Amino acid sequence: RATAQQKPPARSARPAKLNCRFDTTAAWYVRQRAFLDESKHDWTNDSLRSALLRATGMKTASPLPLQYGLRLPFDSTPPLSDEAQALISQLRSTPRGGPWPLRSTVGAAGTRAMLALAFRDSNFPSMVMHRMMEAGESEALGADVATLVDRVRLGAGRKQLFGTQMRGDESGGFVLAPLEDTAHDDMPREGAGLPPLHLAVCARLIQASG
Numbered sequence: 001r002a003t004a005q006q007k008p009p010a011r012s013a014r015p016a017k018l019n020c021r022f023d024t025t026a027a028w029y030v031r032q033r034a035f036l037d038e039s040k041h042d043w044t045n046d047s048l049r050s051a052l053l054r055a056t057g058m059k060t061a062s063p064l065p066l067q068y069g070l071r072l073p074f075d076s077t078p079p080l081s082d083e084a085q086a087l088i089s090q091l092r093s094t095p096r097g098g099p100w101p102l103r104s105t106v107g108a109a110g111t112r113a114m115l116a117l118a119f120r121d122s123n124f125p126s127m128v129m130h131r132m133m134e135a136g137e138s139e140a141l142g143a144d145v146a147t148l149v150d151r152v153r154l155g156a157g158r159k160q161l162f163g164t165q166m167r168g169d170e171s172g173g174f175v176l177a178p179l180e181d182t183a184h185d186d187m188p189r190e191g192a193g194l195p196p197l198h199l200a201v202c203a204r205l206i207q208a209s210g
Helices: 027-036 046-056 082-092 103-120 125-135 142-155 186-192 197-208
Strands: 166-168 174-176
Touching: 027 103, 027 142, 027 186, 046 082, 046 103, 082 103, 103 125, 103 142, 125 142, 142 186, 186 197
Parallel strands: none
Antiparallel strands: 166 174
């Protein structure tokens, strides 16, 4: 498994040779699939949901993609559109208790779009992280929150907890950004509903290969 001292497979690794089989009965998989299921259309604010999806260019694929909990250095972060900037300003001014993009309000796709916005604005992740954490697991996917926690900690000069952020190195490969507990890197991931790190690396490499 990858640790802060070990490199995961290089970007050029052949996906066909990678063993990325997931156990669909694993707790993390079941937990995510339950949260991401939108078949009941059980959210209340279609206009806010639509605004989030437009602002991020996200599609409401069914089923929604799993959160592997690993951002690679070559992951693209599109610039904010005028609509996205206006939406972020609106959300920043929303008082606690106001309409915030949580699952019951905008559905799982809306919360995923909210996550995408947070990663595109360096001043927004902390607010989104705290609102999601306050709302609890039924309203915000723990696996999504974990990626924000690590982003915020690294931005503040601290080590990440869940091993969700990678950095490029001088050889052109990538390594884990500094991790708080390198001896037990998968334990916090399990608690957040994320797959083991070696499986996340494998799955993301296949995604990146197209």
